[in-house]
Amino acid sequence: MKRSDREKEASRRTISRRGLLIGGLQLSVAGTLMWRLRDMQLNQSEQFRLLAEENRINLRLLPPTRGLIFDRNGILLAGNEQNYRIVIKRDDAGDIDLVLSRLAQLIDLSDDDIERARRDMLRNRPFVPVTVAERLSWEEISRVAANAPALPGVTPEMGLSRLYPLRADTAHVVGYVGPVSERDLEALEAPDPVLMIPRFQIGKSGVERMAEDSLRGRAGSQRVEVNAVGRVMRELDRVEGVPGENVHLTIDARLQNYALERLHGLSAAAVVLDVTNGDILALASGPSFDPNLFVRGISGTDFNALLENDHRPLVNKTVQGMYPPGSTFKMVTALAALDAGVTDGQERVFCPGHMDVSGNRFHCWKRGGHGRVAMVTALSESCDVYFYEMAQRCGIDKINEMSTRLGLGIRYDLPITSVAGGLNPTREWKRNNRNAEWRVGDTVNASIGQGFVLSTPLQMAVMTARLASNTAVLPRLVRDPLDRAERTATSLDLRPEWLRLIRRGMYDTVNDRRGTAYSSRVVAEGQAMAGKTGTSQVFSITRAEREAGIRRQEDLPWNRRNHALFVNFAPVETPRIAVAVVVEHGGGGSSAAAPVGRDITLAALNDxxxxLSAYPAPQRNRIQSEQQNMLERLRRPEDMRVSRA
Amino acid sequence: MSYLEYNTKSMPRGLAKVLYLNWPLVALLIAVAFYGFLMLYSIAGGNLQPWAEPQARRFAFGVAIMFAVGFVPLWFWRSIAGVAYVISILLLLGVEFFGTMGMGAQRWLVIGPFRLQPSELAKITTILALAAYFDWLDLKKVSHPVWVIGAAAIALIPALLVLRQPDLGTALLLALGGGVVIFAAGVHWGYFAALISAGVAGVVTVMSSRGTEWQILKDYQFRRIDSFLDPSLDPLGAGYHINQSMIALGSGGWSGRGFMEGTQARLNFLPEKHTDFIFTTLAEEFGFIGASSLLVLYLLILGVCMLTALRTTNRFAGLLVMGVIGNFFLYFAVNMAMVMGLAPVVGVPLPLVSYGGSAMVVLMFGFGLVQSAHIHRARLPS
Structure with missing residues (x-):
């Protein structure tokens, strides 16, 4: 439309007026924006800068390499094995259920594994990698890698996991590692942050647990820059961790292997000590178990099988098992009597086969009695009545004193779990624990290692070593590589003439035709041994049973049979080793324990x-076939290579 | 206004028009576009691909469009305003039936090799149509209810069609852009006062419709409102964008973290860092100096255009320029307010800086119209 000049001017004025208004409004909005920008960028920039840093920087712990465990010759007992594992990041995976179910079609995953992985993922922040499966074969890893496009967030990784190359051999000594549990964390006041790494493993038993602090090492840390989905873009800096220290045990892996295999089929324990310095050369508890099962996460069935086995594979019988020492205790009673001066050792005591003490009849194991016996014969033929007499003369206090002096009833400080202290029963102990006064009958029982007396196989071995060396031998399991000098043990100050009697008794036990362990003698030059058998009752024989006639051990159910024990040292002339063997419910010490003790002793002395030549000629055929059978089970030397330089 | 109204003798002709271009505006636009290239280059980790180079090419194309549009006499644009408006409405309807889904909404129309966003086109045609409408309308009738309703209809029809796509942000910008022209035309205050009251009532109604059967907005739009009101409500979900954006922006400080050193952008904490959130990257890497200087450039563009609007006696030209700069202002103000946590997250790009074709072309077309108004303004006969 054609407008007049006046109208044009009016329109222009309106537009200008309104335009300036709009402009003013726009300026004020822009001012607000500017003010906001200034507030955020100048006043609050520190906070935002901090938030941005928190966004991008992630502190990661680098788990340290666990220290290795070696035997005395450098054979690897616990090592770290490189393995392939599968980790998942929740962030990248998206639908974790879908990814896990696809993964389960490619590799072997149990429902438990899947559930645990799910739980780990939900508990951790979304970009934290969670291990789903470990110890995968190369084939499995390849399958996963080939299907990577269908498995978002899944990455194959290489890692270290614990491996016990000798499997069951040292399970009870070395122990095993396992994932950190809630209970482990609660037990610690200030837990090492490295424990929070999912699936980080710590020692659960044995040396692995007791030497945890030095084996673990210190974690390193790494600051990485991550992007919004948690992927690591680059490393900012890194502090290397300190690998765990290696531990060198006194155990001789070859001997340990032999000892454990010698106990095959038995529920038994065998300890071999170096008499000169207390080094534990073998600590075998049979049956054993494969500690690698625990590292991988033992299945319910496997674990129940171990728990329900009546031979109790999980128990370390060498230090945990407490047994009445039986006749192996007689050296203690004999020395107590000599020390008390109540006999000279040459004096003979008449054994009619029993002794009546305050109205109770105590039997000798030999129904007809031994006749007149002196100390040496009493030991070698294991006459009970002789020691009933000696114990009554010197009293329980003297016996306890000697028992402690010889290393019984003491809890040794070894880096393995559940070391038991045994029991030297005193008057006070009985008052406190049985709420009764000590009676002469108790002393009589104690004199032959029955009644309340309890010892562990380790303690029996220590006692034997002390008898052999007349020094206060202390057992040790860890060799300090810096401490090369042999320890000088303090002398026991037992008079040589007493020890001569005791050692003679022990020598005759094995080497005298009438000795209880004569069938287990050694004929090799310079390897003869001195020992003592023991048979300890598990259940006391009731009067009714006795009247019905003593039943043969073989006729009893296994778990009611007597424990068989044997302690010895060898060679007799210059003792090097002391051995203690306990065969649970083995029947008799001379038949069940002494042959085991001899074999292990000969193994220890002969690398x-x-x-075969060390055995008496008539036994060699039988021994040879036994050795043949065993050879198949023994670990071959090439499987036990020295890996330490 | 017909071409007869022009004092053709005083109009520049042919290539002489180049001399009469609003060169300061051209310079400012190029300066702003360079901010964009720089940031797109930085976000791509120091690469021209995949964003900086296509953007530069598009901008060059946009400048060409601006010149072409600017050289065309203004009366031509007035005469085609109605037709252009009807075509853009038809295109919006076309999106309704043939549109392609993208970003959860029907926004694109694929015609041969071109992907067209009709809502962008509608912004310019609505302004054109309203400017022409008020130019045609007798000055005395401007505030007459019947004619005001007519003007409102022109602004609201495309807005409602866009809202159905659904694209709340663009719909609001369309309506507001139209509102600027209506306001500048001199419509009575009362209408605006009434509209604002109605708007407040409307917001209350919309918010209270939530969860009922007649819910007006989509759930995701409600969630955006929630996260706008309290971004910390859901730091990993709806509020994530705003939180991360504010962190990036705030961490810039005075002079920024340095070119290509912005961690939030480089490590992908920022969402849509090359499009809607590009201002955050600028603020992170160049700090207050960089961010505020861009804001100043925008204001200078507004000012330069405003001068053109104020100096013309031509009613169509004045209203058109007011509309174009009003629309331009809404773009950057809403975008900046959004990344600073002052406005909800609506899909509005930062004009000339964000990566994207449709918006750039339409904006440059709008500035072409400003140039046309500048070149062909009424002059005293020499």
């Missing part, structure tokens, strides 16, 4: 394999 892990007993020579």
């Amino acid at each position: 892990g394999r007993p020579p």
Whole structure:
């Protein structure tokens, strides 16, 4: 439309007026924006800068390499194995259920594994990688890698996991590692942050647990820059961790292997000590178990099988098992009597086969009695009545004093779990625990290692070593590589003439035709041993049973049979080793324990394999076939290579 | 206004028009576009691909469009305003039936090799149509209810069609852009006062419709409102964008973290860092100096255009320029307010800086119209 000049001017004025208004409004909005920008960028920039840093920087712990465990010769007992594992990041995976179910079609995953992985993922922040499966084969890893496009967030990784190359051999000594549990964390006041790494493993038993602090090492840390989905873009800096220290045990892996295999089929324990310095050369508890099962996460069925086995594979019988020492205790009673001066050792005591003490009849194991016996014969033929007499003369206090002096009833400080202290029963102990006064009958029982007396196989071995060396031998399991000098043990100050009697008794036990362990003698030059058998009752024989006639051990159910024990040292002339063997419910010490003790002793003296020539000629055929059978089970030397330089 | 009204003798002709271009505006636009190239280059980790180079090419194309549009006499644009408006409405309807889904909404129309966003086109045609409408309308009738309703209809029809796509942000910008022209035309205050009251009532109604059967907005739009009101409500979900954006922006400080050193952008904490959130990257890497200087450039563009609007006696030209700069202002103000946590997250790009074709072309077309108004303004006969 054609407008007049006046109208044009009016329109222009309106537009200008309104335009300026709009402009003013726009300026004020822009001012607000500017003010906001200034507030955020100048006043609050520090906070935002901090938030941005928190966004991008992630502190990661680098788990330290766990220290290795070696035997005394450098054979690897616990090592770290490189393995392939599968980790998942929740962030990248998206639908974790879908990814896990696809993964389960490619590799072997149990429902438990899947559930645990799910739980780990939900508990951790979304970009934290969670291990789903470990110890995968190369084939499995390849399958996963080939299907990577269908498995978002899944990455194969290489890692270290604990491996016990000798499997069951040292399970009870070395122990095993396992994932950190809630209970482990609660037990610690200030837990090492490295424990929070999912699936980080710590020692659960044995040396692995007791030497945890030095084996673990210190975690390193790494600051990484991550992007919004948690992917690591670059490393900012890194502090290397300190690998765990290696531990060198006194155990001789070859001997340990032999000892454990010698106990095959038995529920038994065998301890071999170096008499000169207390080094524990073998600590075998049979049956054993494969500690690698625990590292991988033992299945319910496997674990129940171990728990329900009546031979109790999980128990370390060498230090945990407490047994009445039976006749192996007689050296203690004999020395107590000599020390008290109540006999000279040559004096003879008449054994009619029993002794009546305050109205109770105490029997000798030999129904007809031994006749007149002196100390040496009493030991070698294991006459009970002789020691009933000696114990009554010197009293329980003297016996306890000698028992402690010889290393019984003491809890040794070894880096393995559940070391038991045994029991030297005193008057006070009985008052406190049985709420009764000590009676002469108790002393009589104690004199032959029955009644309340309890010892562990380790303690019996220590006692034997002390008898052999007359020094206060202390057992040790860890060799300090810096401490090369042999320890000088303090002398026991037992008079040589007493020890001569005791050692003679022990020598005759094995080497005298009438000795209880004569069938387990050694004929090799310079390897003869001195020992003592023991048979300890598990259940006291009731009067009714006795009247019905003593039943043969073989007729009893296994778990009611007597424990068989044997302690010895060898060689007799210059003792090097002391051995203690306990065969649970083995029947009799001379038949069940002494042959085991002999074999292990010969193995210890002959670099892990007993020579046939050391056995008496008539036994060699039988021994040879036994050795043949065993050879198949023994670990071959090439499987036990020295890996330490 | 017909071409007869022009004092053709005083109009520049042919290539002489180049001399009469609003060169300060051209310079400012190029300066702003360079901010964009720089940031797109930085976000791509120091690469021209995939964003900086296509953007530069598009901008060059946009400048060409601006010149072409600017050289065309203004009366031509007035005469085609109605037709252009009807075509853009038809295109919006076309999106309704043939549109392609993208970003959860029907926004694109694919015609041969072109992907067209009719809502962008509608912004310019609505302004054109309203400017022409008020130019045609007798000055005395401007505030007459019947004619005001007519004007409102022109602004609201495309807005409602866009809202159905659904694209709340663009719909609001369309309506507001139209509102600027209506306001500048001199419509009575009362209408605006009434509209604002109605708007407040409307917001209350919309918010109270939530969860009922007649819910007006989509759930995601409600969630955006929630996260706008309290971004910390859901730091990993709806509020994530705003939180991360504010962190990036605030951490810039005075002079920024340095070119290509912005961690939030480089490590992908920022969402849509090359499009809607590009201002955050600028603020992170160049700090207050960089961010505020861009804001100043925008204001200078507004000012330069405003001068053109104030100096013309031509009613169509004045209203058109007011509309174009009003629309331009809404773009950057809403975008900046959004990334600073002052406005909800609506899909509005930062004009000339964000990566994207449709918006750039339409904006440059709008500035072409400003140039046309500048070149062909009424002059005293020499």
